[in-house]
Amino acid sequence: MMAQCMEGSFVVPESRTETVRARLRRAEAETSEWEMRHHTALLEETVRQRTSELEQTNARLQESLKQLQAAQAQLLFADRLATIGQLAAGLGHEINNPLAFIVGNLDYVQQQLVRTSGAPSPEEQQEMIEAIADARDGAERVRLIVRDLKVLSHPNDMERGPVDVVASLRSAVKVAAYELRDRARLVESLEEVPRVHAPKARLCQVFLNLLINAAHAISPGRAARNEIRISTRMAGPRHVAVEVSDTGCGIPAENLERIFNPFFTTKPVGVGTGLGLSVCHGIIKALGGDISVSSEVGQGTTFRVLLPIHEACAELEPTTQGDLTSRAA
Numbered sequence: 276m277m278a279q280c281m282e283g284s285f286v287v288p289e290s291r292t293e294t295v296r297a298r299l300r301r302a303e304a305e306t307s308e309w310e311m312r313h314h315t316a317l318l319e320e321t322v323r324q325r326t327s328e329l330e331q332t333n334a335r336l337q338e339s340l341k342q343l344q345a346a347q348a349q350l351l352f353a354d355r356l357a358t359i360g361q362l363a364a365g366l367g368h369e370i371n372n373p374l375a376f377i378v379g380n381l382d383y384v385q386q387q388l389v390r391t392s393g394a395p396s397p398e399e400q401q402e403m404i405e406a407i408a409d410a411r412d413g414a415e416r417v418r419l420i421v422r423d424l425k426v427l428s429h430p431n432d433m434e435r436g437p438v439d440v441v442a443s444l445r446s447a448v449k450v451a452a453y454e455l456r457d458r459a460r461l462v463e464s465l466e467e468v469p470r471v472h473a474p475k476a477r478l479c480q481v482f483l484n485l486l487i488n489a490a491h492a493i494s495p496g497r498a499a500r501n502e503i504r505i506s507t508r509m510a511g512p513r514h515v516a517v518e519v520s521d522t523g524c525g526i527p528a529e530n531l532e533r534i535f536n537p538f539f540t541t542k543p544v545g546v547g548t549g550l551g552l553s554v555c556h557g558i559i560k561a562l563g564g565d566i567s568v569s570s571e572v573g574q575g576t577t578f579r580v581l582l583p584i585h586e587a588c589a590e591l592e593p594t595t596q597g598d599l600t601s602r603a604a
């Protein structure tokens with residue numbers, strides 16, 4: 276259709292204008308569709324790249340996590356070996372005493388048998404029986420010390436099971452006995468409690484660290500005037516509370532917040548590494564327990580450990596229990 280000239284100007288017919296507008300709209304629609312497809316393709320490509328980068332970062336993080344877990348396991352083990360190292364002289368003494376006792380009693384029996392030519396009188400026979408019984412007691416003491424040390428120095432001990440806290444505390448006391456003896460009386464206030472859900476050696480390591488700290492807080496030589504108390508009791512329906520308290524020097528308020536930090540120590544170089552409490556904290560937190568402290572300078576200190584009882588943990592789904600290695604702090 277032709278444009279018409281009206282009073283000197285061209286008038287484009289209405290229908291023509293509509294067609295042009297329709298074409299324009301179509302062209303616009305096609306352009307924006309193309310742009311949209313272009314943008315979508317760009318977006319998809321960007322997402323693909325980012326996903327691949329994230330996957331690579333994730334793999335690197337997983338690798339770092341594995342290395343950190345291995346390093347942490349080694350650190351925990353090193354702390355235990357360092358503790359045993361610190362105690363070595365005392366432990367040697369603990370083993371030497373009963374050994375001397377055993378040898379003395381066996382020598383006596385041997386001499387008696389030689390002297391009486393194997394035919395002792397009833398009194399001599401009785402004395403020899405008693406000497407052998409004493410030697411046996413001494414050997415039993417050595418056996419128990421070695422057993423407790425073996426528990427402590429076992430590296431593959433991640434597995435948690437039902438643990439008798441009282442027995443574990445007593446094992447730790449036996450290993451630390453030489454450190455405690457000259458500084459304080461040991462007072463036991465042990466209630467019968469259910470077994471807790473923990474790795475045995477780790478728990479023994481925690482108690483040993485707390486006992487040695489308690490002993491180091493008291494100067495040697497005044498054992499009758501000082502006390503190290505170990506206690507157990509239920510704390511609510513699902514936890515057992517274990518306390519190790521001492522009548523030692525106490526911890527100043529400004530240090531209380533720092534004592535669980537790795538390498539915080541007030542002991543001279545060569546005496547303390549400052550790892551003991553941070554290792555205890557890591558172990559206890561990983562079990563879903565808690566460790567806290569209250570202290571007064573000049574009065575003494577109490578460390579309180581809360582441990583989940585085994586039965587309560589067994590009720591949980593196995594997946595909610597996690598693994599110590601993946602959660603230890």
Ligand SMILES: Nc1ncnc2c1ncn2[C@@H]1O[C@H](COP(=O)(O)OP(=O)(O)OP(=O)(O)O)[C@@H](O)[C@H]1O
Pocket residue numbers: 484488489492521523524525526534539540541542546547548549550551552553576
């Ligand atoms: N029972 C306590 N009484 C007084 N101070 C304590 C007691 N327990 C811990 N401390 C303080 O907390 C600090 C940190 O204790 P932690 O066990 O972590 O390290 P450490 O005993 O110094 O060295 P180690 O690594 O040999 O255990 C100690 O140096 C001490 O100052």
Ligand SMILES: [Mg+2]
Pocket residue numbers: 484487488547551552
């Ligand atoms: Mg310590």
